[in-house]
Amino acid sequence: MISKEKTRELEKMARQLRRHIIEMTCAAVSGHPGGALSAADMVAALYFYKLRYNSQDPSWPERDRFVMSKGHAAPVLYAALAEAGYFPKKYLKTLRQLGSSLQGHVDMLSVPGIEMSTGSLGQGLSAANGMALAARIDKKDYHVYCMLGDGECQEGQVWEAAMTSAHHRLDNLTVMVDRNKYQIDGKVEDIKNIEPFALKWKAFGFNVLSCDGHNMKAIIEALDRATDFKGKPTVIICDTVKGKGVSFMEENPLSYHGKAPTPEEEKKALEQLCHIEEFKI
Amino acid sequence: MNEKKLVATRDAYGKALVLLGEQNPNIVVLDADLAASTRTSMFAKEFPERFFDMGVAEQDMISTAAGLAASGKIAFASTFAVFGAGRAWDQIRISVAYTRQNVKIVVTHGGITTGEDGASHQANEDLAIMRAIPNMTVIVPADAIETEKVIKTAALFYGPMYIRLSRGKTPLVYESKDGDFKIGKGIVMRKGRDVTIFACGIMVDKALDAALALEASKIDCRVVNLHTIKPIDKELIIECAKETSAVVVAEEHSIIGGLGSAVAEVLVENCCVPMARIGVSDMFGESGKPEELLVKYGLTSQKIASAVLSVLKRKL
């Protein structure tokens, strides 16, 4: 059981990641805030509760791996890596600028701590499987995590990969789906429905869990159940809100898939994302 | 003329993989339901725990290979050339090449000599689309002996590679295993002063035949095996163009984007000389016996010889 204080701390970290996302994309005048914000609680839970890593030794062979398959959610991953000490936070505002390491979509060769380059949707789960298979060959006990978007699950390769995870009974693999119900052109159910989603994963041979992707305690519990489960890979379908934490983005998720906040919007968003302790002062 | 000794490059690949597997526990092999055809089945038999048959899922195979490589493995991934290069192009581009992963994509059934299976299975465009990807090394060995060297070299070389082999048994152009193989360094197979024939894969043998046939007409052909399509051996191409002042390129690939294009790119910027290309013109293949198709699509030593005569006429 995770303590109340630790949960609070993680919630605060998630808020901090959201603040970075807003500041980074605003400074870049481009980027994908919506799907980064929806993933912030899950990413906070991974980097500040679940993953074993050493930010001073990014290629430590025993480390857990995280593959961000929805590579456009780069800002939330960069924010977490900076908070975890992989690189100085001051770099965050160089996002998407010429000469910056912080590429528009995640690039493993330019940023320490990134396990796989993505940006072309659908490829990450296959790569995560490769890492999980390597762990098995090497008799290492690291765990591999992979985050998918729900729109991304329209890619055929995701299901090719799901068959691979299940065929090899990769219980050292946990998939998290950011089920925010939106893609670029509209709602996932209107563009090309992926339901019955949990049943699909079940039919493909996964242990299927679901949780409120903005409830830290629920995310933590699901992650712990996932890593305890043996014999099958686990998927956690995390019910989320695109643009979570910023009212005008939550209300208009389609506009903020790939559009940065203006400086006025940034101000408004940061007010909404202020830490409660600070608010009290 | 002596009977030519025929050995399939894919057989050489299968054997080389087993040798490598014995020497290096980090070698893993993936296939996409064509292990018997690509000969990765030989590795699978010896090292089942390091072999993954990914089923009919080439995209998944390539990105999985990238994940294995990202965890320290040397990953060989095999299928037919059409499916390896074509079906999984975006996966090769992002999961493998952008990340500079140590993945060796070794495909068999390259080119029109895939034969009876017809156009769907004849990769005539793969070199063009692989060559266009940054960080990618592209190699077409000339025979089974060279294939063994290429596969051994690939295991030592860090980075993405595309290696294209054939389906059928093809003539050995090397008599022994002596001689170095260096990525990116063409091999002069025959000296000559009048014209240079650059070739790769099965066309090296045909270029040598053409050169032999042209001896009777007192034409002195140089033949160069440009096994590495990328990085192309610019220095050697320029040197040969300067010394012989005429060039013919022969490849079992579309004339668009392959070895002919790569050589033309070097020549046009450095040393323009009369040049002719032998390759499949801009069209799909069809079913037929490999030998029949080679004749129908103009990939013969006779065609190379006539191309030589035509460039020599244009040479002032």
Ligand SMILES: Cc1ncc(C[n+]2csc(CCOP(=O)(O)OP(=O)(O)O)c2C)c(N)n1
């Ligand atoms: C292969 C591929 N096709 C198209 C795109 C363009 N694209 C970027 S994000 C996106 C929608 C993704 O939706 P989802 O996975 O639900 O992401 P989220 O809503 O969480 O941001 C698309 C189509 C892409 N990056 N890759």
